[in-house]
Amino acid sequence: MKIVVIGGTGLIGSKVIAKLDDRGHETVPAAPSTGVNTLTGEGLSAALAGAQVVVDVSNSPSFEESAVLDFFTTSTRNLLxxxxxxxxxxHVALSIVGIDDLxxxxxxxxxxxQEQLIxxxxxxxxxxxxxxxxxxxxGIADTATEGDTVRLPHVLFQPMAADDVAEAVAGAAAEAPLKGITEVAGPEVFRFDELVAEALRAWKDPxxxxxxxxxxxxxxxxxxRSLVPDDGRARLAVTHFDDWLRRSA
Structure with a gap:
């Protein structure tokens, strides 16, 4: 199949491209750097010609509230x-566990x-x-830092490796449309503050x-439970945090 990956040059998108290539699909990485702009519509028609599947893992260049809302709604309307x-x-889109409750x-x-438009x-x-x-x-630690102190809530946290996110997205793209939502999460549940503290120690961050x-x-x-899926609802990824942390350190 020809599969166009919007945001295909980014962290997740480049990994999705590689995984789909490994499955034998024809892939097109689409991003402003490749001449495709979902906000303006530039290059979309040419990129999508002959495509059976479009994967959207793009992200807003600005996290300011009005800018991020405009990005996801305008780009999604143009894409659809x-x-x-x-x-x-x-149409396959990457989203976030817990967005309904915050x-x-x-x-x-x-x-x-964005999900509602889709x-x-x-x-x-x-x-x-x-x-x-x-x-x-x-990055989370950096945004939560005041002086030499990182302040984080002691809530449940179930993060996962970007490779596993990409695998879930690529798997969805290769299958028939769900016409619904699937969730994926890391294989282990932590406390938010404790996981970040463990990472900073491994990175010798004082x-x-x-x-x-x-x-x-x-x-x-x-x-x-704001950041974790409902019990038994999500498929669990394979990469454990300690293994990833050893590689990153």
């Missing part, structure tokens, strides 16, 4: 319209809006919701992690 014109039979998070609200759109779809990536742990129930996660105060 171009897919309908090109006769695309399957409405004060502007990024999550934008992803909910569900109401003309293309049969599969939405893959994933938990947070191991690769973003350092910052101290403090458990703070009111510490916010990208603007949201978290409940115990």
């Amino acid at each position: 319209s171009a897919e309908e014109a090109a006769g695309v039979a399957h 409405p004060e998070n502007g990024y999550f609200r934008a992803k909910v809006a 569900k109401k759109g003309p293309i049969p779809y599969s939405i893959v919701r994933a938990t947070q990536f191991f690769e973003f742990v350092k 910052r101290t992690v403090v458990a703070d129930p009111h510490a916010r996660y990208f603007g949201s105060e978290l409940a115990e």
Whole structure:
């Protein structure tokens, strides 16, 4: 099959491309750097010509609330319209576990809006919701740092490797449309603050992690299960955090 990967040059997109190539599919990495802009529509028609599947793992260049909402709604509308014109039979989108329960998070609200457009759109779809990536742990610590202290809530956390996210997305793209949502999560459940502290120790980072129930996660105060799927709902990935951490360190 010809599969176009929107955001195909990024962290997840490049891995999805590699996994689909390994499966023998014809892949097209689509991004502004390759002449495809979903916000303006530039290059979409040419990229989608003859495609059976479109995978959207793109991300907003700005996380400011209005900008991120505009990115996901405008790009998704443009994509779905171009897919309908090109006769695309399957739209696959990467989303996030827990976005329904954190409405004060502007990024999550934008992803909910994206999902709603896909569900109401003309293309049969599969939405893959994933938990947070191991690769973003350092960035999370950086945003939660005050001086030499990292403040994070002591809530459940079930992150996963980017490779496993890409495997889930590539698997969905190679199958028939779900016309629904599937969830994937890491194989282990941690406490948010404890996992970040373990990572910083492995990286010889001198910052101290403090458990703070009111510490916010990208603007949201978290409940115990905000960042993990419902019990038994998600498929579990294969890469364990300690194994990934040893490689990263």
